[in-house]
Structures are given as C-alpha cells and as structure tokens.
Amino acid sequence: MSSTYGEKIKISVFGESHGNGIGVVIDGLPAGVKIDIDRLLIQMARRAPGQDKTATPRREKDLPKILSGMLDDTLTGAPLAAVIENTNTRSGDYSNLMTCPRPGHSDYSAFVKYNGANDIRGGGHFSGRLTAPIVFAGAVCRQILEQQGIKIVAHISSIGKVEDEMFNPVNIDEKLIERLNCAKFTLINEDVEDAMREEVENARLNLDSIGGTIECAVTGIDAGFGGPLFGGVEGEISKAVFGVPAIKGIEFGKGFELSEMLGSQANDPFRYENGRVITETNNMGGILGGITNGMPIVFKVAVKPTPSISQKQKTVDLQKKENAELEINGRHDPCIVPRAVPVIEAVTAIAILNII
Amino acid sequence: MSSTYGEKIKISVFGESHGNGIGVVIDGLPAGVKIDIDRLLIQMARRAPGQDKTATPRREKDLPKILSGMLDDTLTGAPLAAVIENTNTRSGDYSNLMTCPRPGHSDYSAFVKYNGANDIRGGGHFSGRLTAPIVFAGAVCRQILEQQGIKIVAHISSIGKVEDEMFNPVNIDEKLIERLNCAKFTLINEDVEDAMREEVENARLNLDSIGGTIECAVTGIDAGFGGPLFGGVEGEISKAVFGVPAIKGIEFGKGFELSEMLGSQANDPFRYENGRVITETNNMGGILGGITNGMPIVFKVAVKPTPSISQKQKTVDLQKKENAELEINGRHDPCIVPRAVPVIEAVTAIAILNII
Amino acid sequence: MSSTYGEKIKISVFGESHGNGIGVVIDGLPAGVKIDIDRLLIQMARRAPGQDKTATPRREKDLPKILSGMLDDTLTGAPLAAVIENTNTRSGDYSNLMTCPRPGHSDYSAFVKYNGANDIRGGGHFSGRLTAPIVFAGAVCRQILEQQGIKIVAHISSIGKVEDEMFNPVNIDEKLIERLNCAKFTLINEDVEDAMREEVENARLNLDSIGGTIECAVTGIDAGFGGPLFGGVEGEISKAVFGVPAIKGIEFGKGFELSEMLGSQANDPFRYENGRVITETNNMGGILGGITNGMPIVFKVAVKPTPSISQKQKTVDLQKKENAELEINGRHDPCIVPRAVPVIEAVTAIAILNII
C-alpha cells in the first residue's frame, strides 16, 4: 500500500496538510522535453480555490518549487521533484484532536491503520491538498502527451441532479478541448452553470454538501496500447483515478448502461473513414479487450459529496469508547467536483503516459 | 502491460484458447495452508458452462492439473502452478482468419497491438476461457482468506432490466453467503430467476446477447487495510476486476448514486455495537480514505453484453481495406453474467489477499 | 520475495524437483519474433547432464512443452509458457526426510521459512533442476536480442585453481562467440580442459566437490541503456544472476582488482574509432554511472562448490534437537560450473532484454 503510482513513469506523492510541505517526485520522464511553465501553472490554478471561471497562471507563494529534473524549463531525465511549502503550519496542541472521527472521512480507518500515529491536522496525508502535487505531475505528463498529439479533457458532467451535455464520444472538437482545458468551472454547455451553482449553494445554505460526476476523454491516442487481462487500459486508468480522494465509481463508454443493452446495440460497428478504421459509435469508450482501438477513451467518475459538513452528525468517541455527536466547524467546500476536474485529468495523463 | 497481477501475491495467467494449455502461476502464497480441493473445484464448476443451478466438484478431464506448489493438498510456499490442457486444439488453416474484426471484440485492437502475430483462434489470449485459471487462483486465495474469517460473495444483481435484491451492506447473512458460494445461477432472491432467464432467452432467440451487473461483497475484513491515494482499496480491487473481460464499470458502496446525494445522506454515522465501531449505513462500501473501516466491502460491476452475436454486423475487411459485413456462426453464450459471478469473486479474493 | 523477475519482461519460474512439472511463464515478449527451436534446444542441452563437448538439439522426453505464446514458432505476444514434466516422481514416504539439514544447502533456511511445509524431495523448489526453465526463458530472450545485434557469451573462467584465458574486454571475436555458444565444456583456451577435468575428478574421488568462476560478456549493446542509482545495469544483472543457485559473488570489469588500482590505471581512456566513441581499455566492464557505454559488458561470477558431498558432515537433528552426523548418498555433480555457464547466459539475456 503506498502513495506511489506507475511502473514506467513512477509518481511518489508526499506531504501532510499541516506539515512543512507537500510535493511529488516523478521518475522516468523523457529527457529533453520542454515544459511550458505558464500552461503548467494554469492547471494548478484550476484546482486552486477561488471563484473565477477561467484560470490564469498566477505566480504566487503557493507555487510549486522545482527542486530537480528541470533545467531551463527542459526535462533533464533525472527525477522531477517539486515541493509546495505549507505556510499555514501551526504548532498548537493536537494530541487529543482525534477523538471523534468525522463520518465519511478517513479519520477512523486511518486511526486504525496507523494506530493513532498519523498526522491528523487538517486531514494530514488524506487532505485534498495532496491533489495539488498530483495536478503538477499530471500537468507535466499531459504536455509530454500533447507533443505526441494526445489530449486529455474533462468536464463537470453533473452536480446533484443537474447535468451538463456529454462529449460526442466519436469526435471531440479541438476548440472545445482548448476552452475546457483552461476553464475553472468546466462545462460543455455553459448554460447549466447557474443551475449547478444553485445546487451547490443550496447544499451550502443547509450546512450540507453535494456530489457529482466528471466525464473525461483522451483524444488522439492510437489503437494498440494497453493489453489483455490485468494489463488493460481500464484497470490502469482506474488504479490512477481511485487515487483521487472522494472518487467512488468509474465507468468506461456506456458503462453501467451497457448492463441493460443488447449486444446489437452495444457493439460499435467498424467503418473505414479516410483510410482509417473507426467505429460509428463509441459505447466501449475506445477500449476493446483492454486495448485502445483508436477512438477517444471516454469514462465517467462518481464524486461523493464532501464528507465535512457542518450539520450535527452521529459518531463515536474513541477515547471514551461511547457514542457521541460531532459538529465540524470551519469553512468547507460544499462541492469539490469543479476543482476535481483538473485532478481527474492529471491522473489520467499520468496513467496514459504509463501505457503508451 | 501484462497478464500479471499483484505485488505480494503475484498471479501470472497464460494460455490461448486453442493452444496446448492455459494456466496460472501464483507466487507468494503462504506455506502450510491446507486447500480443500473439492471446494476449489466447486468454484471451477460454477464458471464452467452447463445448466444446473448448484455446482458440484466433478472431476473431469477439463480439470486443472497442479504442477507445483502443493503437496498432500497443502501449499508448500513455492509458486503454485496449474494447467488446464486444451483438448480441442485443431491444426487447420487459420492464417487468413483475421480479416474482419468482430465489433465489440478485441479482434481489431489486438491485431494492431500484436501486428497480426497474435493467436486469434477462438479469441486466443482474449478468450473467456482464460478466466478458468483466474478462478483457480481465486479459489485458492479465498480459502486462505476464509481461514482468517474473510469471505467473498457475489451474485447476479441484474440481467438486462431484471434486478435481484441487493446485499444488506451492513450485515450479510452467513447462511446466504454459504448458499451463494455454491450456486451456479447466483441470486439472493431466487424468485427473479425465471424473469432473468427469460431476458437471456429472448436475446438468444433474437440472435442477440444481453448484459448485466454483479454485486460483490467482502465480509469479515478488519478496519485498517489499504492506504491513501494510489494505495487505496478501490484502486486495488478495480485493477483486478477490470482484468476480467467484459467489465466496463465499477462502483463502491452507493457509487454513482452518491453523485446525487447530499453529504448528510451519504455519510455513514459511526456507532458502537458490542464494543466495536460500526457504521449504521454503508454507503461508502466499507472503504474510507482508501482504507477498510471494518464494514463489508461492497461494490458492483457492469458486464457488457457478449459481443459475439449471430446477427449480421457492420465491420471492415482489413486485407481489402474496405467496409464489410460479418455474420458470426457457432454457439455463443448470450449472457455471460451468471458465469462471471465466480470470476469476480476470484479476482476480488486475489486483490484482498494482496492488501491484507 | 518471489520466484519472479523483471518489470518489462516478467519471468515467473515454478516447479519442484519431484513434483508434476517445472516450467516458466514469460510475459511481455514482443509479438512476431520467430524463434529457432533447434537453437533454443541447444541451450537446454548445454545445461543438461551428459559428457559430450558440444551440445546438440536432441528432441527427448525431457523437453519443454510450449503451452502458449507461440504459434508456428513465432511469438504471439501473449505470455509464453513452457512446462517440463517430471518423470521421476516417486510417491514414497518423505514425511520424515527433513531431519538433518545438509550443510551448505537451503534445507535448514527453507525449513524455517516455510515452517516445514516445503517440498524437500530432491531439493524441491531449490533444486538445480529449476535452472532448466530459466535456460528456456533465456534462450528465447537471447534470440530476440540477437536479432538486434546483441550477443551473450560466457565461459568457465576457472575451476578450482585452474584458469581459462579471459575475454579481450574491448573486442570479443564473433567466431569465438559462435563456438562458445554451442559448447558444453565452455572454454576459450581448450588446452586447459584436461587440467580442469582433473580438478573435478580429484574432488569426486575424494567424495568432495569444487567451485569455480564464470566470465560472461554482452556484445553489440549500444551506449545509453541503464540508469543512475538503483536503475543501474550492474544492479539489474546482479539481481538476475543471484537468482541462480550457488552464485556467491559478482564483479564487473576489473571488479575487486579495482580496489587496489589507481584512478590513472582504472579509468578507461576514450578514443574515436571509425567515427564511434570507444574506450582503449574496459576496466569498467562497459558500464559507467550504471549506464552502458557501448563497450562489451563484462562480468565474472563466483560459483560455490556443490554442497552435496558424500563425506561425513556435521549437522543437527531438528527433530531430536541435538547435534548429528550426516552422510549423503547418491550420485552428485562434483562441479556444477560447466553446466552453470548457459544458465548465467540465460539470466543475463533476461536482464538485458529488461533494460533495453
């Protein structure tokens, strides 16, 4: 069990929410690839808290400091290491903090695993803050992929019951990808934004939170990557995607809908188009037998509602060994779906770079 | 990319449908564990084709031959290797077989990956037959788990639009587990069997096929296994489950339903019961922050309809490089869901033995 | 801990000396490569017991049966599995066999590790017989390498105090490679054969055994493979080489001699030759900073004397928990060095295919 991912490109994520710093080491990157730092920072900004619709590469103190692996913005081939310092480290007393685990959180399960030795301040290693170095790693990987014509794009497919349009799975518009790749509240159909924000605001007003889904696609990937059985693309992407906190489901192509479909409906007919084999539909999400078939890889993930809510909740007191009630104070994101979009893209980029 | 799974317990699956044999090597098993061969064969029988409702340990020629790793039915600690010989090997001409890839199948993507060198007879390494050694491996792993009080159980949760009852996720009856673990058409509510079989029969009569879902649970597993980020239980199970052909989605606990839920609905309240911390609901499927919380692990997978259907389908002729039509002859399973149940249990057992 | 090796090309070896069969699964091999089975069998024959000087591809019952991964002698890209059946399986009583562990053998350490559950008949999984599937795997890998111009060659560099000539480390003759690759008692200078055989015969007559060294080289490998720190070629080859029973040391280039040398003696001067960078000497064994430099990789391994000797030896009785004496009966190879030569070549081939 580890905070490490990948065989070809190895990602090692570290950090705790209130420790000295968080970061990532990426081993196995190709030497000589130029990285556009501004575009990298845009991805970091998309994940960062804040209200604006379009992310800009602001150079603030909360930025990753690159320690190694890059010289003159070019990958050297040595492990790429980046650190984001934690500036909000407080040395208050926290020894008794972990008495009442928050429902829906890792508090209890981590307490058992680490026998109480884990750093629970701000969620420790389980904090959503840890997705920042993941986005950094993913932003590097996607630039490498883009130089090979492979693009990653995701959007908020739903929040609560409000849905965005879905990707056209056989052909995703380049302009759309470009727009979504810089957006902060990432939607195909921007008309649903108000309804989605209302869903979130309602949850917030009720001291509650709300879940959603994210649809992600990989375009420009050739047929023939991946493999049978445990070497399949679905498994590789899933392993990466479930590395993102709060993800509880994933489906490729039509996914769970396929369970109600007939073979004659589900099978994607092959056809030649401009001398290239394509499929007329893409119910399989671009993957057949665990191997890419040249169509966009398309999948959707389920994001659970933020577990930290301010309503009174039932829990236990682990010291007194009795039932208890818990009220969590402080400001919490009532919906993490918008900020999770670039994180899903990031882990997808890391996974894809591992299989090509 | 490989047909290998696991770090602690390594599974290496081999074989092609019409080659000399298929099998598996399992490295890392604990020495000294006694294996009940009859119970192992029941799991093999559940996956084997045939109509009866309850599996029996028939000792036929299609049985696994154990080459190493077991002495007097006891694991020796050396790699456990088992082979199932293929008796239907025909040496006919097959060089021109791969002209028109079957829609929904690995034919085309594998053709590209292996540059035409793969053995396509009967699906080759992509054949569903490869799940037989996986069930063998899983059957060994689950006996090891059972000796530690951990049980794996699954059932057909739906075929087409016909649904079975779902597990009570906070408490799964031991008797029910016992019954399901020996069943061939594995249902909690046996009253839905006729309707499900009708769904399958209708598909068959229409030269079509139908998909479904399988719900799987792991009981008796303590809190504290798994880990944060890429070491999470969801990722580990997914990696294993997507190793099974035809699986296109997975969701843990309430899964995709969580995306429409509020935090106050989704969070599972903690409570003491007989001195043990439990949750009142189990929407999280027994996993918090990637780590088991002591409740049953519960997940559901989506099984696509068998791609091999006898209806005429649109495809391409890869030799002539033009569009074509395809009619697949021969007998095909119009629904693989019932036989996939023990396979899902098997990969789950392998995954769980890797994380505890 | 496992009988598995490799990340890119994964080898999984299985079998016990008196079990049903031994074999290997090789995952990750390139599809479409034609394998010359006769040349493969020559490597198997070089390892097999027998007196002749030159190996021939005899097709006997002790041959590997290829179960999958090969069609018409061409790799399909699916895992390549081969089994050698054990025909000498006897079902006699062996339950009390493991009372007095043989000195120098794995008997005692394995007994502790497996808590007595391991199959000790004929050495079980620790038997030298397990090197047969390793040679099979290596023979496949080296043919793939040869098609890329990379050759592996080894010879008996010493038995006891009798030494062969060493390779010219900057330039190894192609004709020599060809001859050595088919030899059974593999020597550069065949004049030392008699003296070496006498060394072995003397040991045998004294109911004793004798060790030796093997020198191995890899030619035709370009500069630039391997990596810094734990990704170095030395580490990769060592990991593979110590997988061979009885190997207790390895040194690259001048190896331990370097410890007495000055930098001015040890450093290999660079020079252009026919437009290509070479080194005038090759004290570093073709590896600088863990990375190949284009010169032959050269290393030497130490083979300990066969531990099974017929002299009376001091040991313990693990049942009675007291000191004991042991006389091992039966015929034992007084020197395994000649037969270990193709095994060292095999693991080297597997290692090299993993790093290029």
Next chain:
Amino acid sequence: MSSTYGEKIKISVFGESHGNGIGVVIDGLPAGVKIDIDRLLIQMARRAPGQDKTATPRREKDLPKILSGMLDDTLTGAPLAAVIENTNTRSGDYSNLMTCPRPGHSDYSAFVKYNGANDIRGGGHFSGRLTAPIVFAGAVCRQILEQQGIKIVAHISSIGKVEDEMFNPVNIDEKLIERLNCAKFTLINEDVEDAMREEVENARLNLDSIGGTIECAVTGIDAGFGGPLFGGVEGEISKAVFGVPAIKGIEFGKGFELSEMLGSQANDPFRYENGRVITETNNMGGILGGITNGMPIVFKVAVKPTPSISQKQKTVDLQKKENAELEINGRHDPCIVPRAVPVIEAVTAIAILNII
C-alpha cells in the same frame, strides 16, 4: 530504469548536484516508530566531508529538512520526505561544458542516454552528493531495524593494498558495532589507519586516486527471510548496493574464494548452541538458498578509485568528434572509501527492511 528502489519500502531519490535541492521520499514506513534525530544526523555526518575520526550530530545548514511523514520525531506512516537544499547553485554558463567526457565517469554514457539534456553541472544526478539522501533514508530504516534487534555495521576492509582485519563472521562483538557505527574512518584494527591514510595521501600527491573495499555485516537477523531464485537475499542486497556510485563488485561470505574451495571446506557445519541452530563457520555469509540462516549476513564490496583525477587524460571531443586531452581542475576526494562506509550501511538497511 529509475532512481527508485524497493517494493515494501519504496525509496525515491531525487536531485542534481547544482539544482535547487536533493532529497528522498520513503513510502511504506511503519507508523508510530520514534526516530532519534541526533543518531540520524550522526550517520549524515559520517558521510559528510571532513577530517575528524568520530562523527557528531552537528546541526548545520546542510541538514535534511523533513517535509512530511514525521511528527514529534515519530513516523506518521505517510511518506517520509526530506530535502537538502543546495546552497552552491551558480547560474553561470554551462551549455558548452559537456564537450570532453571524463574517463571513468558517467559523462559519456549519460550524454548518450539523455541526448545531452541532462544537468551536467557538478555531475548532476550522478553526483556523489546524491548519497546524502540515501544515507538519510538508510538511517531511518536502520533505527527501525534496531528496534527489532537487527544491526548493520561496515568498515573499510582495504584501501589499495592496505587491509583492515575482517569481521569474525560467526559472532560480531556488540561493542565493536557500537564503535564502528559512529566512526568516520571506520576500522576494526585502528592501527592500520596511518598506513591507509598514507595510501590515500600518496595517490593525492600524484594527482591520482585509489580504490578499496568495504565489508558489511547484518547481525541479529533471524533465519527464514528471503527466498529462492530471484527472491534471494543476495540479489536484493546487490540491487541496493549497486545503487551506490563506484561499486563494481560484491561477494557474500567467502565469495570469490569459494571458487577455489572444496565443498568439504566451504560447507558450514551446523551445531546446536544454547538450543539454537548455528553454523561453526560462516563461509556462506549467512545466506543459504537465498534465505537467511540466522548467522550474520556478511558481504564485501569493491569500490573503484575516484575517476576524477587531475592528471592529463585521453578523451574525446564530442562536438568536434575528434580525440582530445583533458585536465580536470578542482579539489577531488582521492579516495571515497571512508565516506562510502555509511552509504553501504544505508542501502543495506533499506534492503533488509524490504525483506523482513
């Protein structure tokens, strides 16, 4: 190929000599273990340049900054990350530096591997400076081991032709371990120090360098760890040890001497001592069949002379593609053996923690 080591405890080393910082991430460490920071710093000090004989835990600016994984000097179970900032970063022009590769160095092989994109300032990722984070990681691992009674100890067994005494391989004195573990010029027989220093001084005066050997032992490790074939202890330790720059050979127990020995001389007789099985000699270095036998693990490594010498050397000009001469300026360590002692101990600790 990577700067990563280990499956159970994963070490990811990063940094370049003149980059912003070097460091290490260690994943998989047990939660709740208290680390003595002073003792950790002693190990760092033993590796640091400087003349004194005994290391002290000086708290300087060149110290590791722990970013995560430790709270109140106790491991939290999250990845432990430490960074040492590089303060000597100069931004001078270096673009044309890599023209003439230094003989014996990684310059040429790395140039080919990274196609010239690697950071060559001060050796970049290949700098000996990278062993500082390795010592940090090892110092943590050895404290964990010590709490289980396992100790690692090494000494300078030779420099040039001057030899120290060797360990008594069947019983290594606790007091000796204690003394050596804090020494900077680590010798069993301190009387040979002057002769050794003279060997080094002579090399230095001749603008040359000198190699040596290091003997290392692991005490207090029970029988039964490791495994057959590729899971052997020798392979695991070798993989780690060859991760240290300048190591060109390794031998376990009597190592290469075994090649000249008879089985009757080499085999270590078993005997009961205080109810425990021991061996009377330890020619096998504590490992039988790849598995520990309860005796000290003993091995020796060969350290090549520092390749950076100030004498004029023959090399090539990679830009002009012609032969050239090279004079390296600057101060270079004429013998790295003394400082390599704690590095060898460190990688051994990491390897051992991976196999127990």
